[in-house]
Amino acid sequence: MGTKTVNEAEIVHAAVRMPRVSARSRRRVRWEERIVRAILFLCASVGVLTTLAIVVILFSESLGFFRKASLTEFLTGREWAPLYNPPAYGVLPLVLGTLLTSLIALLVAGPMGLLVAVYLSEYAAPRWRRGIKPILEVLAGIPTVVYGYFALIFVTPLLQRVIPGLEGFNALSAGLVMGVMILPTIASLSEDALYAVPNGLRYGSLALGATRFQTTWGVVVPAAMSGISSAFILGVARAVGETMIVAIAAGQQANFTFNPLRAVETMTTYIVRVSMGDVPHGSVEYYSIFAVGLLLFVITLILNLFSEAVRRRYRGARA
């Protein structure tokens, strides 16, 4: 691995370095080839095994939970208190908490992400662009626990000065900061979609006398719409699965509320909260985190598949 460039000479050298294949060792080489191939095949199959394991474990451990709670109560109950006596097994407060924080995040990251994408793809000078992209990459690389700290220690006190009724833990600041977290995802995927719009459409619109603004919003953005929608859905999927920001800043009380100023508990927060206490295997608590995990897995899977389907449609339309 030097600084030299690859050239034919190097390929020849590589070939010379190769073990000579004499007639006697040819069979050995063939065996080696087969074994290596089998090993590589196994490596590639680990992913499929992982998916299988996730599905099997989430289902089988959830069974223990649904022996205690009915599926109807789980999906329609408005109170979540599996550790209390008498227990309540309605998951809706957790779903609502997740929905609320993700929605706030989308309200921040959607418009901002689209504007950044349009600006970068249609307006910004190349040099500007090269300067901005790394900033988005840095934002994307910041660990979520850092965002959580920022939400709790900086954003919440700041907002409390403006909004008097804001609780110390609340859905609002967690959602806002989560919006910053998913901004790079939405911006860069939307930009890819805009970039894929053929220049012929732009030239055609400009030649008809439209301004750049009209071309951008009347032609380019609609043409890239399915790619942009796919980016938004993917952003929401990430927000739904995000754990640390909400666990730190949104609170840990399962409130059935639409009020963003109050503390909420998301599905992910519940899993973290319960598994951090030393839960005995076989208890309802232990099984309940898998039931909540199963619901979370299903929701994010649907969002991801939906995003992929939308993107595919747009690819098909282009070809």
Place this chain on the structure above:
Amino acid sequence: MNHAAQPELTRWRAREHRREVAFQLIGALVVMLAMLILTVLLVKILVDGFARLGWDFFNQFASRFPERAGIKAALVGSLYLMLLTAAIAVPIGVGAAVYLEEFARRNWWTRLIEINITNLAGVPSIIYGLLGLQVFVRMLWMDRSLIAGACTLVLLILPIIITAAREGLRTVPNIIRYGSLALGATQWQTVRYTVLPVALPSILTGVILSVSRAIGETAPLLVIGAYVYITRLPDSLTAPFTTLPVQIYDWISRPQTSFHQNASAGIIVLLILLLSLNAVAIYLRNRFQKRLVL
């Protein structure tokens, strides 16, 4: 041109021009807002935590007293976990990438593997925590150990490593493969002696970026139980452990402000660690890009 339409056209032009300028301004403002947020975040953390950064902070274990608490166990735990995760994930990930790029026939199983990798990348990290808790911690009797944490993170970052390694392999021009095959090398010999050496820097870049994602992960480790009070360094694969993000989370969740200072000092260390990994990756990428001139 119709003379009566002239002033209207001028007005239209002026209005469109204003709109254009206004939008450019809004775009630039939004971009600057993103930069501002990043700056405020970094400055806030530096201001809060800088005073705590000292030799003691690196050389002390967790403590009930904020002034006496340090990140020794957490930092060492993070480094061990990173090395262990990379040691397991890199061979499997690169192997999978080599299989998919160089060996696989286009059949339903290959397609299944590819679709599966895409979907795995979208699974929330906390689900991997549940998987690790049940499979590694319970079924395989690893308990809440370093190796259980590493195995969990391996599954988490495999899709990213595979994708990155495949991109690296794709940058290798086909003439290199043809040259080797024409000289009588087998497929594996071609991969081993010609394709992999050429693709190595770009694979390495992707691998480093994936591993840096593993370092910042908190949620799955909380689920499998890295959240313990540790006052000695992990000395074996089965030892309990804690990591930097987990320690930071622990400090944030306490009410006292002095613990929050510890948290921000920990964050500074974490960010420096990530930044240096990224710098190495960027260095390798740039070096590779220069090499690509065939």
